[in-house]
Amino acid sequence: MIKDNSEYLISRGSNTYEVVIGLEVHAQVTSKSKLFSSSSTTFGAEPNTQVSLVDAAFPGMLPVINEFCVKQAIKTGIGLKAQINKRSVFDRKNYFYADLPQGYQISQFKYPIVGEGTVILDMPNGQKEVGIERLHLEQDAGKSIHDMDPQNTLVDLNRSGVALMEIVSKPDLRTPDEVSTYIKKLRSIMRYLGTCDGNMQEGSLRADVNVSVRIKGSEKLGTRCEIKNVNSIKFMQMAINYEANRQVDLIEEGKTINQETRLFDIKKNETRSMRSKEDAHDYRYFPDPDLLPLEVTDDFIKKLKADIPELPDDKKKRFIDKFKLSPYEATILVSDIDTSKYFEEIIANSDIKLATNWITGELFAVLNDKNLEISDSPISAKNLSKLINLIKDGTISGKIAKTIFELMMDGDKDPQKIVEEKGLKQESDPKAIEALIDKVITDNPEKVKEYKSGKEKLFGFFVGQAMKVSSGKANPQLINDILKKKL
Amino acid sequence: MTIDLKTIKHISKLSRISVDDEKAKKLAGDLNSIFEFIKKLNELKTDNVEPLTSVAETTLKLRPDEVKSKNIREQILKNSPEENEDFFVVPRVIE
Amino acid sequence: MSEVTTLSLTDLVQNIKEKKLSSHEVTKGFIDRSEKSKILNTYITEDFSSALEKAKSFDNKPNFDLKLPGIPIAVKDLFCTNGVKTTAGSKILNNFIPTYESTVTKNIWNEGGILLGKLNCDEFAMGSSNETSFFGNVQNPIDKNLVPGGSSGGSAAAIAGNLTPITIGTDTGGSIRQPASFTGTVGLKPTYGSCSRYGIVAFASSLDQAGPISKNVKDCALLQEIISTYDAKDSTSIEFKRKSYSKELTNNIKGKKIGIPKEYRVDGMPKEIEELWTKGIEYVKNCGAQIVDISLPHTNYALPAYYIVAPAEASSNLARYDGVKYGFRSKGENLIDMYEKTRSEGFGSEVQRRIMIGTYVLSSGYYDAYYLKAQKVRKLIKNDFDDAYKKVDAILTPSTPSSAFKIGEKTNDPVSMYLNDIFTVPVNLAGLPAISIPAGLDAKGYPLGLQIIGKAFDEQNILNIAYAMEEKIAFKNKITDWWIK
Numbered sequence A: 001m002i003k004d005n006s007e008y009l010i011s012r013g014s015n016t017y018e019v020v021i022g023l024e025v026h027a028q029v030t031s032k033s034k035l036f037s038s039s040s041t042t043f044g045a046e047p048n049t050q051v052s053l054v055d056a057a058f059p060g061m062l063p064v065i066n067e068f069c070v071k072q073a074i075k076t077g078i079g080l081k082a083q084i085n086k087r088s089v090f091d092r093k094n095y096f097y098a099d100l101p102q103g104y105q106i107s108q109f110k111y112p113i114v115g116e117g118t119v120i121l122d123m124p125n126g127q128k129e130v131g132i133e134r135l136h137l138e139q140d141a142g143k144s145i146h147d148m149d150p151q152n153t154l155v156d157l158n159r160s161g162v163a164l165m166e167i168v169s170k171p172d173l174r175t176p177d178e179v180s181t182y183i184k185k186l187r188s189i190m191r192y193l194g195t196c197d198g199n200m201q202e203g204s205l206r207a208d209v210n211v212s213v214r215i216k217g218s219e220k221l222g223t224r225c226e227i228k229n230v231n232s233i234k235f236m237q238m239a240i241n242y243e244a245n246r247q248v249d250l251i252e253e254g255k256t257i258n259q260e261t262r263l264f265d266i267k268k269n270e271t272r273s274m275r276s277k278e279d280a281h282d283y284r285y286f287p288d289p290d291l292l293p294l295e296v297t298d299d300f301i302k303k304l305k306a307d308i309p310e311l312p313d314d315k316k317k318r319f320i321d322k323f324k325l326s327p328y329e330a331t332i333l334v335s336d337i338d339t340s341k342y343f344e345e346i347i348a349n350s351d352i353k354l355a356t357n358w359i360t361g362e363l364f365a366v367l368n369d370k371n372l373e374i375s376d377s378p379i380s381a382k383n384l385s386k387l388i389n390l391i392k393d394g395t396i397s398g399k400i401a402k403t404i405f406e407l408m409m410d411g412d413k414d415p416q417k418i419v420e421e422k423g424l425k426q427e428s429d430p431k432a433i434e435a436l437i438d439k440v441i442t443d444n445p446e447k448v449k450e451y452k453s454g455k456e457k458l459f460g461f462f463v464g465q466a467m468k469v470s471s472g473k474a475n476p477q478l479i480n481d482i483l484k485k486k487l
Numbered sequence B: 001m002t003i004d005l006k007t008i009k010h011i012s013k014l015s016r017i018s019v020d021d022e023k024a025k026k027l028a029g030d031l032n033s034i035f036e037f038i039k040k041l042n043e044l045k046t047d048n049v050e051p052l053t054s055v056a057e058t059t060l061k062l063r064p065d066e067v068k069s070k071n072i073r074e075q076i077l078k079n080s081p082e083e084n085e086d087f088f089v090v091p092r093v094i095e
Numbered sequence C: 001m002s003e004v005t006t007l008s009l010t011d012l013v014q015n016i017k018e019k020k021l022s023s024h025e026v027t028k029g030f031i032d033r034s035e036k037s038k039i040l041n042t043y044i045t046e047d048f049s050s051a052l053e054k055a056k057s058f059d060n061k062p063n064f065d066l067k068l069p070g071i072p073i074a075v076k077d078l079f080c081t082n083g084v085k086t087t088a089g090s091k092i093l094n095n096f097i098p099t100y101e102s103t104v105t106k107n108i109w110n111e112g113g114i115l116l117g118k119l120n121c122d123e124f125a126m127g128s129s130n131e132t133s134f135f136g137n138v139q140n141p142i143d144k145n146l147v148p149g150g151s152s153g154g155s156a157a158a159i160a161g162n163l164t165p166i167t168i169g170t171d172t173g174g175s176i177r178q179p180a181s182f183t184g185t186v187g188l189k190p191t192y193g194s195c196s197r198y199g200i201v202a203f204a205s206s207l208d209q210a211g212p213i214s215k216n217v218k219d220c221a222l223l224q225e226i227i228s229t230y231d232a233k234d235s236t237s238i239e240f241k242r243k244s245y246s247k248e249l250t251n252n253i254k255g256k257k258i259g260i261p262k263e264y265r266v267d268g269m270p271k272e273i274e275e276l277w278t279k280g281i282e283y284v285k286n287c288g289a290q291i292v293d294i295s296l297p298h299t300n301y302a303l304p305a306y307y308i309v310a311p312a313e314a315s316s317n318l319a320r321y322d323g324v325k326y327g328f329r330s331k332g333e334n335l336i337d338m339y340e341k342t343r344s345e346g347f348g349s350e351v352q353r354r355i356m357i358g359t360y361v362l363s364s365g366y367y368d369a370y371y372l373k374a375q376k377v378r379k380l381i382k383n384d385f386d387d388a389y390k391k392v393d394a395i396l397t398p399s400t401p402s403s404a405f406k407i408g409e410k411t412n413d414p415v416s417m418y419l420n421d422i423f424t425v426p427v428n429l430a431g432l433p434a435i436s437i438p439a440g441l442d443a444k445g446y447p448l449g450l451q452i453i454g455k456a457f458d459e460q461n462i463l464n465i466a467y468a469m470e471e472k473i474a475f476k477n478k479i480t481d482w483w484i485k
């Protein structure tokens, strides 16, 4: 375990700065209904069609908590190896905004449902541990639309009241790459648990990024700025890069950094001040009198623990120990739950080594190329498994397999059928191969002479010719063996 | 302790209630007499007292994760001050 | 037909069940009297024609198994009523028509009750005289230019003036018991969690409770058993065995131990109230109860703690009135300007004052000194009661430190207005049930009330004590119908 991974340093003159980053990730809880009301959470509905009287804060409406959301938060806490708090309290965070109908957000301030935990990052030069400060449950706000009407702002409350988990890290991150790996790891854990779908395009995962800089080696934290609500890993990295350099520049110029909230402008690739500490909100947190403290029993937690699936770290260990994968291969195969499922489905009936190579090689290349998730893979695990078995039992050669793989992408075709239709079955009959080799020998008397006179490099030439004559279908091992005998 | 006009302006801003100077003066007077009366609490030592937020001596009941509320957009928007079939409408927000 | 309005709820129910009166006759009777009583300003919204229709359809297809068969009932305008304007006494909700029904009112209609209209109250229930209503002050039927108390002043005045046979109010710091005391009527604040808060415009969520105001204890018990239900829609609603209070009502309180807290003898309390209290003690003794002197040492801290807790919660509860989703909106140049103008023009001065107090005590740097401190004091007050209930079954005190005062008498001095709730507020902070019953008249002929405070969920016990005392006191309200020409 490495404590410090900071190859990301900023040098100005004789000073070398390191960047200190902490993240507040907002992860939408996967649930059918909202945190305190029974309206739907489905993404993409017509504006204001998933709004109940509670979500729109009508007079006399009261919150009632969703049990499933509580379970999801606790499960996530377990996945983060965190302290589960048997008693937690919902508070009101008071501020006015058009898309905040109650005039307050119900959140957890002093007593969150989940306390300290850890996340392990697999970095190129080793593992890194990132501390989790807390996880709490809170309501999402609605959406303000500023560009549909020149005079007005329009408000859609569909998202108002949807359950969020706010996961706060310790300031343990040092580089944009670590941030990327951290977000991906969180996402991976939550997707394994089924507690958040991690869909960043739909806003299911967003983060506030806290950035400060300090002279490398210094213990003291610098003044931090919070970059609000960044919804892609790329933008987070860009924002950190810009913000860290801005802060270093300020220090080098002898200026001070103001603790403030900033926005990341995607178009200009820069961060901009939203509000300074002086006019920061005074949220006037206090316990929500409409809700009693949330208490869960040991038994409740125990049942949830029993329900936790194998998580990425454990799965990785198993893949290495049991399947003899390299740590690198294992990391790739467990990083996403769907990939790991795909892999495990194939190896249930097929060779592990071949499966690893085909998934991390050919398949990933295709997915990358077409910008697809493995869940949308043009080739199903079932058919890739068949292809691997055809290679393994010698029906086809690895080379032919690549051709078949290309053909399979057209509508997830069965490789067996392609082999039959196109007559691509490997020639493994020694008699037929002998005949083939005899033809090559008779066709190239000169080369045979040269070979026999000591030019052993020509062996490859004969293999190639034999392959060519067989249109690539001959079993290469047999060609080798028979050629050796014949020459 | 006295509540000055600056404080009144600050809390009026926090509570989104506009207050002109005359109203601020009146409020400062009222609030000072009220806090004078509230000051009585300082007589009590409460260091070791657990705060009581709710008298209901029970814990939060949890509801099942079921979608019950349907599309009631018409009802939701019916009382809104600005006519619009789809949205709540507010004066443009300047960021 | 005006005599129907003098009948108690219990008598009306009996007459309707025995077909001696129709729902229409009863409804018409109360409407006619209400029409003649506009000067009292009890109603914010009248729903008379619809009430008459409902009465007719009840008579066409009567169901005498119901507990309120075709009984017309006007309710405080803090309860959301489906399709009927609900204002909370505020300009900011002046045009608000809910599309939903509060649980408490739904319970009433389910038992055959018919909505007569919505009764005036202090704005967002903040007041002790009904003078903060946007719709003007209410006249106490007892005498001209007399406040009915508050915040359920319209409800109490409507009972005293025979404009509705029974009604409901809400009580956050005394808003049922104080106006009941000022109008010579019976008012019950139930245990916190007994009646659902769903659909009631919130003032201070940890203190608010709905409860009945009635002509007598039996009517009060009957309505309480109807409105008190467990409600999953209110997370603070409590599941406990609710009794048929009216059926189990008894005047046998022999052997009950009644506590008399010495701290309720406050400086400057009129002699008449002192004497009334003493008389009350005699009455319960005569009923066979045992008097026990007790101490509630933190009583004097209840009001200051209340004036932190209630405004703090209110400042947050009233944030939703921002001109965006419903209610009044003032034009603004931008969003913030719209908010500030809407709330400045939409809320009255007492509401603004309390929002400011609440905002201040929760604001950064003051939370511990005020809000947290008040919560701790609240604990001490609750402990006082818990200790007392180790020795006694109920506690007897005056309801208010004075009788009703004149309109305008206290409007310029908020603190003196707040002092009105000195005997009622501790009960809300501790979440206990308490009932105020009329016990006598002062020299001016104005009614005075006594309060019986019970253990949590022990409504039956205080109703029984009130029932026994009521019989002994035989109180008669002196109402001359001065407002009817």
Ligand SMILES: [Mg+2]
Pocket (backbone or CB within 6 Å): A024, A208
């Ligand atoms: Mg944040």
Ligand SMILES: [Zn+2]
Pocket (backbone or CB within 6 Å): A026, A138, A166
């Ligand atoms: Zn958050």
